[in-house]
Amino acid sequence: MTSPFDQVLIQSDVEQLEQADLSLLETLDHVLNRGLVIAGEITIAVADVDLVFLGLNVLLSSVETANEVLRKRE
Amino acid sequence: MKFYVYCLAEKIDAPPSIRGISGARVDVITVEDWPLFVSEFEGDAAPPVTRENVLAHDAVVRSMLSETTPLPFRFGTVQTQSQLVSYMRTHRAALAAKLAQIRGCVEMNVKIISPADTTGLITTSEPDEQGPGARFLKEKQRELLGSEQRAKEAREVATWLEAQVEPFARQEQVSLCPTEKLIVAAAHLIAREQVTKYRDHLASARNLRPELHFLVSGPWPPYTFSNIELEFKTRFGVS
Secondary structure, three states, rough: OOOHHHHHHHHOHHHHHHHHHHHHHHHHHHHHOOEEEEOOOEEEOOOOOOOOOOOOOOOHHHHHHHHHHHHHHO | EEEEEEEEEEOOOOOOOOOOOOOOOOOEEEEEEEEEEEEEOOOOOOOOOOOOHHHHHHHHHHHHHOOOOOOEEOOOOEHHHHHHHHHHHOOOOHHHHHHHOOOOOOEEEEEEEHHHHOOOOOOOHHHHHHOOOHHHHHHHHHHHHHHHHHHHHHOOOOHHHHHHOOOOOOEEEEEEOOOOOOOEEEEEEHHHHHHHHHHHHHHHHHOOOOEEEEEEEEEEHHHOOOHHHHHHHOOOOOO
16 A cells, blocks of 8 residues: 555655655654554545645545555455 | 544553544543543544544654653544453453563654666667567566666665664564655664664764665654554464
């Protein structure tokens, strides 16, 4: 699965990103893709995703995470 | 009643004064003798992924980092009390082992980008005389050789990085070539008192590799080293 950080690296030049953007990306990467998982119990609302990071396109990962979890639950 | 769960820790004196996801109050509940940071949660679906909720989750986990090392749950963990009791009871040994593993540590991340262009490894001698099939095969050959070259470079850089952080890292997780530009993404579990030395050492070491671009971040709560399910699957070869 592609992380938010990877998405940005694919689509833009990381050296041109501001430190604040990098910190935000790292936070998204950690909080959404890592951490202790109680298997089969995480459901992330896809329909209500707030596209606050539209410019960086990083929420693709959130949608992917949600879809993957939903697939596992089926 | 359901709970949104942020993290588990060995000792928690009091909940943080900050608010959690959706502005909810953060409480400490004890489940099977384990203190958990939680917020009461209404509804069946997990909270939506918004900038505010993601940052709030991290802020709650991070709030205890100065006192102890928490075991962070992934964003979106919503459980009833009975589900939490069941989980903590059945995973008691693994959770205890994991907490012992991360005790006194934080996570540091290193991402390494190589600007090297490996797409021009083969030069076509007579490009104009080639048909579309030959051009396609040449292009595929170029891609394959480029991938091999990048993989080789990534392995070399990862080995070099491992040697650099070896005196400091209790554990390491490394991904090779996770993206086209990123050749190495590494997470290191570092004892708190070693973080400054780790940073200083990396700062010196990166001067030895001016061709590479380094992104170092942390300290983080040990998100990367928290998942006991993942370790179970890895250990037994189940994907």
